[in-house]
Amino acid sequence: MSDEFTFKVLATDGKARRGEISMPRGTVRTPAFMPVGTGGTVKAMYMDQVRGVGADIILGNTYHLMLRPGAERVARLGGLHEFARWPWPILTDSGGFQVMSLSKLRKLNESGVTFRSHIDGAPYEMSPERSIEIQGLLDSDIQMQLDECVALPATEKEIARAMELSLRWAERCKTAFGEQPGRAMFGIVQGGDIPALRERSAGALKDMGLKGYAVGGLAVGEPQAVMLDMLDVTCPVLPQEKPRYLMGVGTPDDIIKSVARGIDMFDCVMPTRAGRHGLAYTRRGKVNLRNARHADDPRPLDEESDCPAARDYSRAYLHHLVKSGEALGSMLLTWNNLAYYQTLMADIRGSIEAGRFVERTGEIAQAWAEGDLPVL
């Protein structure tokens, strides 16, 4: 831990980096996966389980929290860490992405965006300054600039317009954030699927001297190859000595391939959402517990896992819970999935330290390809 927000690269293997972000609430081992705690809860999980599987940091969604229970209320209650009983680091997004994807009647101009809540239709305004204010009220450790993320495919003109607006908003967020030694505000690289725009965005943000950089506007439906191409052009422009966060990504395969290109941080709803839909991530790939093949199978998901959800419950029982719509099915599969993701990140970190990143991640991918246990 540290009084100041710091980042150190401890080891590299090719472009893959093993690092450490320190801040007053704790240290984040990178490459890191941040479980998504949308509305002040990582769905169907107790926070001690989230910590127990190895998460150093979670993500909170500004959009959801500003609508309910409200940022000022969270502040009165002692901030998001106290409210949600997670005393370790929290990263919050800016709210912009969800405003664009979830809210109603939104109108965007230079100053910001107005919209109506998807919950009750109440009107809200969000500017770069208000986004930073809200993230401060939540007491977030790593705050994100407000940006505009256009859906792909889009015209180059539209992508460029949104990217340039996002740069101007980054400057305004930097000013609004000011000097906060123990916290960080990250800029977000935009530019869609156009290499020159990605380079322009990354370079301009680098010149602002921010404490960290995210890559946004990816994992929004484009092929994986496009995402990786954008990382190939973006990461080299970003400063070596700052953490790099790929927003909203992704599958275990996406994560390995992005770490290989120099990404340090990830968040994604996949492990939690999949857990609520009967899907388990395992070292043998994705397992659909709805499938009748599991109905009589006394074997656990993974007898070698440290996670009780993976190790101690039969597939037959998990199948039964999922088919019956029982809450415990979501609870156990979410737990299993977050444990798998954290185990994967620890494995990746260890392989970088050992100079075996390519070899080890090859073995991991091979085990996925070999697939699940044969039917009994």
Next chain:
Amino acid sequence: MSDEFTFKVLATDGKARRGEISMPRGTVRTPAFMPVGTGGTVKAMYMDQVRGVGADIILGNTYHLMLRPGAERVARLGGLHEFARWPWPILTDSGGFQVMSLSKLRKLNESGVTFRSHIDGAPYEMSPERSIEIQGLLDSDIQMQLDECVALPATEKEIARAMELSLRWAERCKTAFGEQPGRAMFGIVQGGDIPALRERSAGALKDMGLKGYAVGGLAVGEPQAVMLDMLDVTCPVLPQEKPRYLMGVGTPDDIIKSVARGIDMFDCVMPTRAGRHGLAYTRRGKVNLRNARHADDPRPLDEESDCPAARDYSRAYLHHLVKSGEALGSMLLTWNNLAYYQTLMADIRGSIEAGRFVERTGEIAQAWAEGDLPVL
């Protein structure tokens, strides 16, 4: 624990009894409350939490389990204890009550009942013998006779017919159950709201020399006074040296008043169901977390509770989770409610041992009447 199924009354205070049921899988301290684990899971709870709050025994529903995942399947998987990861005692109902309340196209005659599953319409037959067979496949420690429970109000003729049928079915269940030293089969007193029929049923069951006796057909919508009147006429007929189980009851107040009349065991979905609907049972009475009064309240449900759900989470957070429909809201409130019920049972047991049952339960009821904390 004991190789044989045994019951001892350790202390009495008035008609209230403090006892102990021993069997190979564990000891049940009575008066006992059994959390309901309908389909092999106490909804939204990990089994170690159910044990942790003090439950010695849980209830499984034969109807639900026979339809899904199926009794033969549970048997192949090692029985219900192994399947659901609850190695301690389990009581199963006969399935009869849910056949009558949930299934479709049911037809009842002397031999048993045929019906169709409410899940997929598949046809089933249930006889006294098949009910006992299923409960054996589940490896249930305390099994219940198949009975017919008529909805009140009903005519005396109808109540008498169902009660007499239930007596004949009790004999058949006793024969089917045979000699199983480590387990028990309980008979069920029927007779609706008619004292003479209750006496007739209890007396006939007593003459069968069963290992325990349940009182059924109550808590089905009749006033509490009717239920208590039926206990007043039934309990004195039942043998002192056998456990008495009041099925499907009830509120904390129902439990205290039934213990006062000599009941030893209870089960009810109230604490679990209420937990999924934003309602918390506390020593200050029932608290509705949906109420806006809690939105800014940093206080826990009960700062003196040993249960983390009651002690460590703010009402504001619980309110937020409930309003947002988050799984964690159901998880925490179910945990709180089962902890409260078990604390209440421990309190009742201690008060009987101390010869202070009336005084102590008066204090408990007084605290409920004083109500929840004043608004901040």
